[in-house]
Amino acid sequence: MKKSMLLIFGLILTLGLSACSSQSSGEGEKQYPKGNLQIIAPATPGGGWDATARAMQKVFKDNDLITNNINVVNKPGGGGEVGWKYLKNQKPNHLAINSSLVLTNNLLGSSDLTYKDFTPLAILTTEWEAVVVPKDSPIKSAKDLMKKLKVNPKSLKVAVAPSLGNDDHLSFVQAAKTYGVDATKLNFLVYGSGGDTVTALLGKHVDVATMSVSEAKEQYKAGKFRILAVTSNKRIKGLDDVPTWKEQGVDMEFPHWRGVMGPPDMTKEQIAYWDKKLSKMVKSDDWKKIMKNNDWEPYYKNSKETKKFLKEQNKMYKDLIDEAGLAKK
Amino acid sequence: MILRMLVPAFVSFIGLSWFIASVLLPKAPLGDPNGPMYYPLILSGFLFVMGVIYFIQELKVRHQEKGILKKLFAGRTPKLIIAALILSILYTLTFEKLGFLVSTIIFLGLLLFVINGFRGWKKWVTNIAVAVLFSFVLWYGFSQLLGIGLP
Amino acid sequence: MGYNISDMIQGFHTALMPINLLFVVIGGFLGTIVGMLPGLGPATAVAVLIPITFGMDPISALILMAAIYYGAMYGGSRSSILLNTPGDGSAIAATFDGYPMAKKGQAGQALAMSAIASLIGGLIAVVGFILLAGPLAKFALKFGPAEYFLLFLFTLSAIVSLSKGAMVKGFISMAVGLLLSTVGIDQQTGVYRFTFGISQLSDGIDFLVVIIGIYAVGEVLYNLIGIDKLSSKGKKGVGKIWITKEQWKRSLGPILRSGPIGFVIGCLPGAGGSIASMLSYTTEKQISKRPDEFGKGAIEGLAAPESSNNAASVGAMIPLLTMGIPGSGTTAVMLGALVMIGLRPGPLLFKDSPDMVWSLIDSMFIGNIFLVIINILLVGLLVKILDTPPKVLYPIILVLAFVGTYTMNYSIVDFYLLMIFGIIGLVMKLLKFPIAPLILALIVGGDMEQNFRKSLVSSNGDLGVFFHSGISITLIVLTLLSLTYPFIIQWFKKRKKSADPANESM
Structure with missing residues (x-):
């Protein structure tokens, strides 16, 4: 009998305490930011989102740009969905890293959240996408590749990672579209990660792969891969003999960008605060060094530009997803 | 059967x-x-x-x-298992709200009391000491030494 | 990859620098500790260190992270042996015979043997690394979707064959594990399967949550049965902390065989320590003269997987360092950290900076020797855990299980899963269901399906794709053997018996 009493007592105690603590959370926000800042990486450690968050944390701290304590919080799951859902109900001292998935998750029908549910703060970096074949492949150029696919879209096995509807996949679809290839008929093999795609191509278990440039670069330098085209609008430093899609008659610039956003309804002052801090951050030497080490390129846009950019991107992705045959029904 | x-x-x-x-x-x-x-x-x-x-x-x-099934329903075993599960649910509900330290002390403390009973002051002392000390060591180790964010 | 003695000696110089020795010690120690705690593993530990490694010399950073990785392999089996609660997939096989040994009062010997086996396995793998890194990297590339599918199939069949005598229960356990692996987004098509709209489930059910739920929480609940009669196991004694000559003799062969098995499997991206340790365990059981003792505290049943999983952690460095491809969760995090500080492992690493590679290899030699010393010193301390009264110990384990789970995904949704699997674990223990098939099926199930479908897509539906390479055919033969071996042995024994009854006493 006593035990059940104890249980009930514990129940009342804990619930009572939790009510108190949630009440105390609605403090005023005269001075922003107050207390600890949280940067949400909606993924496990080891990927680009986590790396971006930790790089921000480091640069802010080391350059004394922000004196508040900054924590990186990993909230992995559902291609960012879990982390962003979490962000939506947080106070403005939380930021989250994002990428085009914040648009495509909704367009693909896997999420109810849209980019409009958040406060855009900045786009920070980009990587570019590359189409890659093994060095000894009979396919010598992007044109060869597309010609072959136009005749028979199923004739080649194309590796992408880690899911359909992401930038690896859609950048390829956009290029294919220009050449009149039916992108819905292509033979895509989906691998778990960029590393798996590299392995599959090295072992020649696939014919072509689409991946980010940084994933292809080392193998390219070692003479194992040929990069047929990249999605930047100018040739990439260090890969000077790799042509862009633009040079090969496909009018596209396809960034694989990463940015930050805040919870909905941030005030003007709060947005201005981040514009100031982030623009300083991207100019720092520490940031530039991290960018170089990671093969990221500067792609900074402030909050206003980001808002506009997201709108344009959303439209572009919508068209591409229709084209790829992935649109939600 | x-x-x-x-x-x-x-x-x-x-x-x-x-x-x-x-x-x-x-x-x-x-x-x-x-x-x-x-x-x-x-x-x-x-x-x-x-x-x-x-x-x-x-x-x-x-x-x-089946001998083992008999044991399962013998004495206070079923009550203990159910109590452990109820406390676990409680812990889950309070974990993020109260923060790690408070919720863990409550959870571990109650669990120790339920299992060990609460007769005699010696048990009170050990139960509370274990609950507080262990929770604190865990919290310190994770969030301070390893830098893993606990609520 | 040329082998240059002077590079190797240079590497020893770098590895023996006081600062790097310190990192090996710290990394090994930290790895051992995180390995012991449920849920925390080398991947988390390395991720936590990323901000610290920022300012470090790349060589030191690499040495530190590698030390954590293999340190965790040493630590992982501690809790398997003492409490029947593995902290990670690669420590599951250590529960099979390690825990029964502890129950028999041989905890000290089990811990010592596991450390020694890990050392030898690790050293075999380091030598293997030096001699075979290049060819093995090429060999690993030959594994296409079809080969991976068959490898996973082989693993499963080997595990199910362990539950000889209770096949139905083994199959049920396996089928549940495989079904659980289908929860989440289907990789090939992006279709959401069985997620019930819970976005935390869309990446699938984390097998570590299941391990902690079934083993740790299940074990706690199981021990609540008759806890009033349980006294601390310490009274039974923990036995000597050093192994006997007889035990050594029995284990040497298994250790020497399992090291290479683990090493080669570790080299395959995506296979890893769980598969390696499980396959060496089943191999040893099947070729053993005393298969009946396996699972009841046979020391060679502990030595084999321990040697194997440590070797696998060294093997996993090969795809990372020779091709820049992370083959496991931990090496993926390591790659991220290295890139951050400006080192990009890839095909050119051996050519461009042999000093770095050799320093790492040499540090692995030193680290393994150091770890065996730490772990044997720790034996005396660890067995004290068994002196803790169960009424205090089990609540603490339950808390550890929750905290460990939280640190994996920072989500309390996993807590509910933990409880559900805790109850399932309790039921399985009560009804004597084998647990390993469920866990292993969950670990390999997802990849098995995806690779099966990828093979069929790439062959346009032709099943012949599973027979077209030497590796596939070998794997098929091994699979068939593992399923039929027990029967073949029986048949042989029967024939022998009838031919020569006097032989029975052998």
Whole structure:
């Protein structure tokens, strides 16, 4: 009998305490930011989102740009969905890293959240996408590749990672579209990660792969891969003999960008605060060094530009997803 | 006797419901529209068949006693297990709200009291000491030394 | 990859620098500790260190992270042996015979043997690394979707064959594990399967949550049965902390065989320590003269997987360092950290900076020797855990299980899963269901399906794709053997018996 009493007592105690603590959370926000800042990486450690968050944390701290304590919080799951859902109900001292998935998750029908549910703060970096074949492949150029696919879209096995509807996949679809290839008929093999795609191509278990440039670069330098085209609008430093899609008659610039956003309804002052801090951050030497080490390129846009950019991107992705045959029904 | 048939029946039931859920899976937009379905269909079908075989096996020996099940319902065991589960749910509900330290002290403390009883001041001292000290060591180790964010 | 003695000696110089020795010690120690705690593993530990490694010399950073990785392999089996609660997939096989040994009062010997086996396995793998890194990297590339599918199939069949005598239960356990692996987004098509709209489930059910739920929580609940009669196991004694000559003799062969098995499997991206340790365990059981003792505290059943999983952690460095491809969760995090500080492992690493590679290899030699010393010193301390009264110990384990789970995904949704699997674990223990098939099926199930479908897509539906390479055919033969071996042995024994009854006493 006593035990059940104890249980009930514990129940009342804990619930009572939790009510108190949630009440105390609605403090005023005269001075922003107050207390600890949280940067949400909606993924496990080891990927680009986590790396971006930790790089921000480091640069802010080391350059004394922000004196508040900054924590990186990993909230992995559902291609960012879990982390962003979490962000939506947080106070403005939380930021989250994002990428085009914040648009495509909704367009693909896997999420109810849209980019409009958040406060855009900045786009920070980009990587570019590359189409890659093994060095000894009979396919010598992007044109060869597309010609072959136009005749028979199923004739080649194309590796992408880690899911359909992401930038690896859609950048390829956009290029294919220009050449009149039916992108819905292509033979895509989906691998778990960029590393798996590299392995599959090295072992020649696939014919072509689409991946980010940084994933292809080392193998390219070692003479194992040929990069047929990249999605930047100018040739990439260090890969000077790799042509862009633009040079090969496909009018596209396809960034694989990463940015930050805040919870909905941030005030003007709060947005201005981040514009100031982030623009300083991207100019720092520490940031530039991290960018170089990671093969990221500067792609900074402030909050206003980001808002506009997201709108344009959303439209572009919508068209591409229709084209790829992935649109939600 | 009925009890020992429960698990095989439950296994078959899971197999069957998973089979139905697999049939109802959405079609794939690209490639073979049924691609996502085959594998779970085969597996849940297999599970169902195995569940039925298990059921029959148990049916044959239904009159034998199972000692372990007797133990499960002996003394305060069922109460203890249920108490542990209720406390776990409570812990889950309070973990993020109260923060790690407070919720863990409460959870561990109550659990120790439930298991050890609370007669005699010695038990009070050890239970509370263990709950507070251990929670603090954990919290310190994780959030301060390892820098893993706990709520 | 040329082998240059002077590079190797240079590497020893770098590895023996006081600062790097310190990192090996710290990393090994930290790895051992995180390995012991449920849920925390080398991947988390390395991720936590990323901000610290920022300012470090790349060589030191690499040495530190590698030390954590293999340190965790040493630590992982501690809790398997003492409490029947593995902290990670690669420590599951250590529960099979390690825990029964502890129950028999041989905890000290089990811990010592596991450390020694890990050392030898690790050293075999380091030598293997030096001699075979290049060819093995090429060999690993030959594994296409079809080969991976068959490898996973082989693993499963080997495990199910362990539950000889209770096949139905083994199959049910396996089928449940495989079904659980289908929860989440289907990789090939992006279709959401069985997630019930819970976005935390869309990446699938984390097998570590299941391990902690079934083993740790299940074990706690199981021990609540009759806890009033349980006294601390310490009274039974923990036995000597050093192994006997007889035990050594029995284990040497298994250790020497399992090291290479683990090493080669570790080299395959995506296979890893769980598969390696499980396959060496089943191999040893099947070729053993005393297969009946396996699972009841046979020391060679502990030595084999321990040697194997440590070797696998060294093997996993090969795809990372020769091709820049992370083959496991931990090496993926390591790659991220290295890139951050400006080192990009890839095909050119051996050519461009042999000093770095050799320093790492040499540090692995030193680290393994150091770790065996730490772990044997720790034996005396660790067995004290068994002196803790169960009424205090089990609540603490339950808290550890929750905290460990939280640190994996920072989500309390996993807590509910933990409880569900805890109850399932309790039921499985009560009804004597084998647990390993469920866990292993969950670990390999997802990849098995995806690779099966990828093979069929790439062959346009032709099943011949599973027979077209030497590796596939070998794997098929091994699979068939593992399923039929027990029967073949029986048949042989019967024939022998009938031919020569006097032989029975052998």
